[in-house]
Amino acid sequence: MGIGIIGTGYYVPSRILTNKELESMVDTSDEWIFTKVGIRERRIAGPHEATSDLALKAAQEALANAGVEPEEVDLIILATSSPDMIQPATAAIVQGKLGALNSAAFDVSAVCAGFVYAMTVASAMMQANPQYRRAVVIGAETYSRILDWTDRTTCVYFGDGAGAVVLGQQAGDLGIQKTFLKNDGRGAGAIRYLGGGSRHPASPETLAQKMHRFEMNGREVWNFATTACPLSVRQVVQDAGIQLSDIDWIIVHQANINIIRHSLDELGIPLEKTYTTIEKYANTAGASLPITLAEAHAKNLFRKGDKIVLVGFGGGLSLGAVYLNWGMDYAGGQKALVQQPAVVGDWQKN
Numbered sequence: 001m002g003i004g005i006i007g008t009g010y011y012v013p014s015r016i017l018t019n020k021e022l023e024s025m026v027d028t029s030d031e032w033i034f035t036k037v038g039i040r041e042r043r044i045a046g047p048h049e050a051t052s053d054l055a056l057k058a059a060q061e062a063l064a065n066a067g068v069e070p071e072e073v074d075l076i077i078l079a080t081s082s083p084d085m086i087q088p089a090t091a092a093i094v095q096g097k098l099g100a101l102n103s104a105a106f107d108v109s110a111v112c113a114g115f116v117y118a119m120t121v122a123s124a125m126m127q128a129n130p131q132y133r134r135a136v137v138i139g140a141e142t143y144s145r146i147l148d149w150t151d152r153t154t155c156v157y158f159g160d161g162a163g164a165v166v167l168g169q170q171a172g173d174l175g176i177q178k179t180f181l182k183n184d185g186r187g188a189g190a191i192r193y194l195g196g197g198s199r200h201p202a203s204p205e206t207l208a209q210k211m212h213r214f215e216m217n218g219r220e221v222w223n224f225a226t227t228a229c230p231l232s233v234r235q236v237v238q239d240a241g242i243q244l245s246d247i248d249w250i251i252v253h254q255a256n257i258n259i260i261r262h263s264l265d266e267l268g269i270p271l272e273k274t275y276t277t278i279e280k281y282a283n284t285a286g287a288s289l290p291i292t293l294a295e296a297h298a299k300n301l302f303r304k305g306d307k308i309v310l311v312g313f314g315g316g317l318s319l320g321a322v323y324l325n326w327g328m329d330y331a332g333g334q335k336a337l338v339q340q341p342a343v344v345g346d347w348q349k350n
């Protein structure tokens with residue numbers, strides 16, 4: 001038997017923050033953000049919504065899509081770099097809220113590659129131990145809580161949201177065929193959020209200023225991402241013994257539309273073979289892959305047997321890819337269970 005996706009779901013908060021609104025907050029412009037990054041707007045979690053709340057709604061939708069009850073879940077793995085709290089794991093909080101009380105639950109911390117890491121761990125555990133028959137793999141983030149909203153070099157890029165898949169057994173020629181994971185810790189300082197047990201050589205005063213501040217070296221990340229993305233795709237395709245031209249769909253981490261264009265161009269993969277959500281949800285870090293995959297599935301883009309590559313890269317510097325053969329029949333898309341009408345407004349005052 002193989003291990004594959006048997007349900008997908010996603011949730012984005014209803015509140016929209018447009019580039020136009022950002023123009024009144026920092027020295028930026030809609031044109032700069034759209035041209036340089038490909039974003040028009042992003043979603044911001046409501047005052048009472050934690051990362052676990054977004055994750056819960058995505059997981060509920062994925063379970064409904066799969067026709068699986070919470071008690072039937074054996075494993076929950078959640079990828080996040082903006083957890084509810086340092087401990088316990090956000091997956092543990094989600095497990096309790098979901099009522100999936102027969103499952104193990106833990107978080108994976110690999111920032112924007114977190115979802116491919118979590119998929120890899122979940123499928124390996126399921127292959128190794130048949131006790132794990134159904135897993136929920138979630139990517140969920142609330143970067144609005146960790147961003148510095150006065151820093152235009154970081155705050156314009158990110159948004160909040162969550163996506164989830166249910167993994168279950170499928171025929172061996174369907175489901176996850178190969179995975180590839182890597183990290184280059186020499187670049188661990190390129191994207192970071194100091195907190196928890198971090199040590200810093202600076203004075204306590206400087207440390208206090210630096211703590212709880214999200215930092216990103218945009219140029220370094222660009223150089224890394226435009227190398228890591230093609231490298232990961234080539235590696236997983238080579239390991240699987242298929243050709244780049246065999247790929248039907250490639251879902252890329254939604255960091256920057258220009259990184260996606262640049263990478264696909266280098267790989268010789270036409271843009272028609274990808275699906276993007278960055279223009280409306282921005283970079284949702286560990287959540288961007290499952291959100292984009294779930295929305296593409298809801299739009300009925302995939303056919304059974306389609307060869308799909310998911311590729312992630314980001315803080316760590318982490319990178320990786322999952323190659324799978326799509327194993328689901330289209331069942332009318334996800335229930336519009338949790339998607340609420342979008343609201344534009346003064347989110348910071350709520």
Ligand SMILES: CC(C)(COP(=O)(O)OP(=O)(O)OC[C@H]1O[C@@H](n2cnc3c(N)ncnc32)[C@H](O)[C@@H]1OP(=O)(O)O)[C@@H](O)C(=O)NCCC(=O)NCCS
Nearest residue numbers: 027028029032036112152153156218219221222255256314
């Ligand atoms: C950050 C990035 C867009 C910069 O692109 P670039 O073409 O190298 O642009 P530059 O760094 O030359 O900056 C151009 C100008 O825009 C300015 N700028 C930076 N942020 C800005 C913003 N939000 N709005 C307006 N102008 C901005 C810069 O200060 C610079 O001004 P200057 O020429 O007067 O110095 C690009 O490096 C990138 O996409 N990096 C990856 C970021 C990413 O994806 N992060 C998520 C990782 S998972």
